[in-house]
Amino acid sequence: MARYTGFYQPNRPLTVYAAIFVLVLYLPILFIPIFSFNSGVYVKFPLEGFTLHWYWDLFQRERLLLAVWNSIKVAAFVSVLSTLIAIPAALAIARYRMPGKAPAAGFIMLPLVLPGLIMGVALLTLVNSLGVQLSLVTVTIGHMVICLPYAISVLLPRFIGFNRSMEEASADLGEPPLRTFWRITLPCNFPGILACLLMTFTISFDEFFMAFFLSGSQSTLPMYIWGQLRFPQDFPSLLALSSLILVFSFALIFASLKLARIGQPTASETKR
Amino acid sequence: MTATDSLPRELARPNALTRFLHRHEGWRGYVLLAPALILMAAAILFPLGMTLTMSTWSLSGYDINQTPGIGNYAAMAENPMFRVLLLRTLTIALTCTLFTVILVYPMAYFVAFHTNRNKALWLIILTLPFWTSYLLRVFAWKVVLGYEGVLNTGLLSLGIVSEPVAALLYSQTAVTIVLAHSWAAFAILPIYVSLEKINRTYLEAAADLGDGPARRFWRITFPLSLPGVVAAFIMMFVPTMGEYITPLMVGGPDSMMVGNLVQAMFGPMNNWPAGAALAVVMMLTIAMAGLVFVVLNKLVQR
Amino acid sequence: MISIRNISKAFGRVQAVRDVSLDIKAGEFFSLLGASGSGKTTLLRMIAGFEGVTSGTILIDGQEMQEYPPHLRPINMVFQNYAIFPHLNVRDNIAYGLRRLGLSKARQDEMVAEMLEMIALPGYGERRSTQLSGGQMQRVALARALILKPKVLLLDEPLGALDKQLREQMQLELRQLQQRLGITFVLVTHDQEEALTLSDRVAVMAQGRVVQVDTPTGLYERPKNRTIAGFIGSMNFFAGTVHRHGTPEIEIEGLGRAVMNGHDDGRPDGAAATVAIRPEKLVLTAHAPGGRAVEGVVQARQYLGGRHMLHVGIAGRATPVAIAVQDGGAEMAPGQPVWMTWKDDSILIMDAD
Numbered sequence: 001m002a003r004y005t006g007f008y009q010p011n012r013p014l015t016v017y018a019a020i021f022v023l024v025l026y027l028p029i030l031f032i033p034i035f036s037f038n039s040g041v042y043v044k045f046p047l048e049g050f051t052l053h054w055y056w057d058l059f060q061r062e063r064l065l066l067a068v069w070n071s072i073k074v075a076a077f078v079s080v081l082s083t084l085i086a087i088p089a090a091l092a093i094a095r096y097r098m099p100g101k102a103p104a105a106g107f108i109m110l111p112l113v114l115p116g117l118i119m120g121v122a123l124l125t126l127v128n129s130l131g132v133q134l135s136l137v138t139v140t141i142g143h144m145v146i147c148l149p150y151a152i153s154v155l156l157p158r159f160i161g162f163n164r165s166m167e168e169a170s171a172d173l174g175e176p177p178l179r180t181f182w183r184i185t186l187p188c189n190f191p192g193i194l195a196c197l198l199m200t201f202t203i204s205f206d207e208f209f210m211a212f213f214l215s216g217s218q219s220t221l222p223m224y225i226w227g228q229l230r231f232p233q234d235f236p237s238l239l240a241l242s243s244l245i246l247v248f249s250f251a252l253i254f255a256s257l258k259l260a261r262i263g264q265p266t267a268s269e270t271k272r
Numbered sequence: 273m274t275a276t277d278s279l280p281r282e283l284a285r286p287n288a289l290t291r292f293l294h295r296h297e298g299w300r301g302y303v304l305l306a307p308a309l310i311l312m313a314a315a316i317l318f319p320l321g322m323t324l325t326m327s328t329w330s331l332s333g334y335d336i337n338q339t340p341g342i343g344n345y346a347a348m349a350e351n352p353m354f355r356v357l358l359l360r361t362l363t364i365a366l367t368c369t370l371f372t373v374i375l376v377y378p379m380a381y382f383v384a385f386h387t388n389r390n391k392a393l394w395l396i397i398l399t400l401p402f403w404t405s406y407l408l409r410v411f412a413w414k415v416v417l418g419y420e421g422v423l424n425t426g427l428l429s430l431g432i433v434s435e436p437v438a439a440l441l442y443s444q445t446a447v448t449i450v451l452a453h454s455w456a457a458f459a460i461l462p463i464y465v466s467l468e469k470i471n472r473t474y475l476e477a478a479a480d481l482g483d484g485p486a487r488r489f490w491r492i493t494f495p496l497s498l499p500g501v502v503a504a505f506i507m508m509f510v511p512t513m514g515e516y517i518t519p520l521m522v523g524g525p526d527s528m529m530v531g532n533l534v535q536a537m538f539g540p541m542n543n544w545p546a547g548a549a550l551a552v553v554m555m556l557t558i559a560m561a562g563l564v565f566v567v568l569n570k571l572v573q574r
Numbered sequence: 575m576i577s578i579r580n581i582s583k584a585f586g587r588v589q590a591v592r593d594v595s596l597d598i599k600a601g602e603f604f605s606l607l608g609a610s611g612s613g614k615t616t617l618l619r620m621i622a623g624f625e626g627v628t629s630g631t632i633l634i635d636g637q638e639m640q641e642y643p644p645h646l647r648p649i650n651m652v653f654q655n656y657a658i659f660p661h662l663n664v665r666d667n668i669a670y671g672l673r674r675l676g677l678s679k680a681r682q683d684e685m686v687a688e689m690l691e692m693i694a695l696p697g698y699g700e701r702r703s704t705q706l707s708g709g710q711m712q713r714v715a716l717a718r719a720l721i722l723k724p725k726v727l728l729l730d731e732p733l734g735a736l737d738k739q740l741r742e743q744m745q746l747e748l749r750q751l752q753q754r755l756g757i758t759f760v761l762v763t764h765d766q767e768e769a770l771t772l773s774d775r776v777a778v779m780a781q782g783r784v785v786q787v788d789t790p791t792g793l794y795e796r797p798k799n800r801t802i803a804g805f806i807g808s809m810n811f812f813a814g815t816v817h818r819h820g821t822p823e824i825e826i827e828g829l830g831r832a833v834m835n836g837h838d839d840g841r842p843d844g845a846a847a848t849v850a851i852r853p854e855k856l857v858l859t860a861h862a863p864g865g866r867a868v869e870g871v872v873q874a875r876q877y878l879g880g881r882h883m884l885h886v887g888i889a890g891r892a893t894p895v896a897i898a899v900q901d902g903g904a905e906m907a908p909g910q911p912v913w914m915t916w917k918d919d920s921i922l923i924m925d926a927d
Binding site for chain 1 (some may be wrong): 297298299300301302303304307308309311315316318320322323326374378379381382383386391392395396397398399400401403404405406407408409411412413415416418420421422425426428430453456506510511513514516519521531534535538544547548551554555558562
Binding site (some may be wrong): 172176177180187 | 585622623624643644645646649650651653654655657659661670671673674718719724782
């Protein structure tokens with residue numbers, strides 16, 4: 001649209017600022033892959049030589065592979081469970097008039113404004129007083145709490161943007177609510193739900209604060225990394241591992257953010 | 273179409289539950305919300321209540337004495353160490369929040385007003401690092417800022433400095449920088465959203481009435497974006513107040529925060545009641561700060 | 575067929591529908607006509623079951639419906655934006671409601687083909703629904719609802735999104751379809767012309783209430799208020815005052831007194847009322863006739879094909895009076911004096927508003 005040409009002309013200083021901002025945002029992270037290919041044991045300039053040794057090294061570590069597997073298990077459960085809980089919740093928030101909706105929705109979004117430390121400590125206190133053993137199950141519950149607000153905020157705009165008369169038409173043609181969900185809501189909002197699954201998977205896979213308090217003897221991947229950070233000689237391997245995780249997370253989140261926007265009018269379109 | 277293919281639609285009376293739910297839309301909504309509410313009650317409300325209860329207990333030897341009392345809070349009030357720690361945490365969190373909001377505002381402004389087709393891509397670029405492992409981002413900074421780290425060795429090999437700059441790592445400054453970097457996306461989004469919501473016709477009207485760009489910004493854009501700025505403050509302030517990993521990784525002895533003590537009390541020091549009390553104090557501080565932000569916002573809006 | 579008894583609906587503090595009672599007969603084409611916010615759509619959604627009722631009862635075929643969720647009601651609906659399922663092709667859209675009935679695949683296909691024939695889109699079954707034009711979507715929405723042989727078809731502004739020409743064509747098709755199938759149609763519309771040309775009866779709604787229920791002719795000839803009187807054709811409105819000394823009469827602004835006769839609706843003496851007279855009920859002559867006549871001056875003249883509309887200024891009234899003249903209009907040029915006569919029973923009396 002040529003709507004505001006002449007009014008919001010490109011602003012050169014601001015563009016430069018934006019470029020610098022993005023550079024600074026990504027620069028520290030960029031050093032991780034760069035040094036993961038460096039043959040030197042110490043992470044410092046000048047670079048010594050190119051090697052894939054640190055990557056091969058990762059596959060020799062049994063505890064690491066176990067931690068990866070643990071993280072995948074937890075993340076899979078977390079993404080499926082929190083999405084399953086988030087879908088009806090987001091539908092209720094998007095569709096229903098109900099007394100006390102705003103406070104209820106606010107309560108569900110509470111983890112967004114609670115430090116991970118507090119939530120971790122509080123859950124630990126509870127788990128302990130119930131006499132429950134720390135395990136991957138407790139981590140999963142902790143992660144579900146963290147993921148739920150994100151899951152709802154991915155789904156909510158989809159459901160609000162999705163014309164509710166589609167669902168009404170299905171009910172009108174005789175399909176009961178669950179059938180309507182299965183035949184209409186789910187297929188029509190599939191990209192959003194997939195985005196939600198990917199995002200919650202990634203958040204759980206990378207989550208550290210809750211896992212710090214709630215994982216017992218079975219550690220997740222971030223907990224493994226945390227344990228290895230004490231040994232500077234392990235840094236190059238950790239850099240290799242981190243590079244892989246970063247690529248993996250970037251890909252999943254990028255896909256998720258892209259998916260979440262499929263079929264959604266862009267901001268500039270809705271405002272016209 | 274003949275009468276023979278008329279399709280009878282069963283008019284079976286719906287069962288009691290269906291009838292009830294059809295008549296009460298609010299209940300239908302709460303049935304859908306129930307799983308989420310139950311999870312949050314079980315995993316947030318109940319644990320927080322438990323923490324509050326535990327904060328009134330005390331440690332006697334290796335056992336926990338469950339008689340309620342305010343001993344933990346009294347101890348905190350008496351020991352100046354806690355005050356110093358709390359004040360330092362507040363200072364770090366506020367400084368870093370303030371700087372981030374200031375630095376992030378032009379960026380959000382740029383995306384809201386000076387990008388058109390690529391808006392979605394810009395937002396993805398700006399938030400992508402945030403979604404990836406927090407631990408790795410802090411690790412990256414440790415690698416960059418270390419005494420023998422990327423920055424120092426880089427500067428050395430370029431000949432800009434002759435010996436490593438020690439101040440870069442294990443300092444309060446390092447903690448502030450890393451925190452700002454880690455949570456910047458939390459500040460960008462609310463500001464962006466509030467800027468994006470501004471009705472462009474206001475600005476056009478102001479331009480029409482002869483206001484220049486600077487006046488337009490201060491008289492219209494900025495005031496209208498204030499709710500977003502306040503939201504950014506809160507979103508940024510909360511996680512930074514609760515930090516304990518960044519101080520451990522890049523901070524020195526002078527940059528330990530309340531979170532570190534909480535973690536220590538639940539970990540090596542093994543004094544859970546005192547840790548719980550400290551967590552409660554931290555939460556109250558955050559809640560009070562949040563309240564101040566909100567009230568400030570209300571005042572400015574008037 | 576449908577009985578609506580004392581239905582009210584409140585959204586929080588907003589009263590959307592207030593104590594509405596209606597009876598819709600089997601096989602009738604019934605319209606709910608009103609501006610946006612008049613409560614017509616809410617009423618329709620309550621009949622369909624998408625909104626619960628705050629109080630009152632809705633009966634379909636003598637059976638109370640308030641406790642039935644939409645999927646159990648013997649009703650189908652055509653939505654304002656058609657709500658064609660975007661992920662299904664035309665055939666699957668039309669066959670959507672057949673799943674529950676346990677029909678054979680062959681029987682389903684046969685029924686869909688029959689429907690496609692009916693909506694004049696044969697062979698469109700495999701089309702993707704996103705490729706359809708507005709008019710085609712509208713037909714598919716009709717077929718999707720009618721394949722279930724509902725007792726009542728609800729239509730929520732079904733033609734609003736179409737351009738004028740297509741809308742007129744679809745109006746004709748809708749009316750023919752309804753007459754052929756004999757199904758009760760309940761149409762919601764804000765378009766007076768649409769309501770009046772399509773319907774057997776029309777309920778005019780405003781502010782959540784039903785103002786008047788009547789046939790289109792009834793609405794034309796006996797409008798209850800100024801708004802309804804202005805629905806079709808043009809209308810002259812005059813301020814009036816009731817006089818009840820002797821014969822009940824009404825004093826009409828600029829025209830003088832008229833005997834109320836059959837129009838007397840019992841307004842008290844001295845009450846203000848609006849008097850409306852259709853342009854074709856006024857007689858205009860170029861020369862003074864004998865008897866009661868009001869003299870005026872032609873201010874403007876419009877040729878309307880076969881007749882003229884003359885705008886005549888008269889003493890005691892600011893706006894000129896519109897008068898339709900069948901013959902001889904050409905002789906009355908602007909500036910010319912004319913005389914206006916009328917019969918007492920051609921006046922309509924309604925609330926002053």
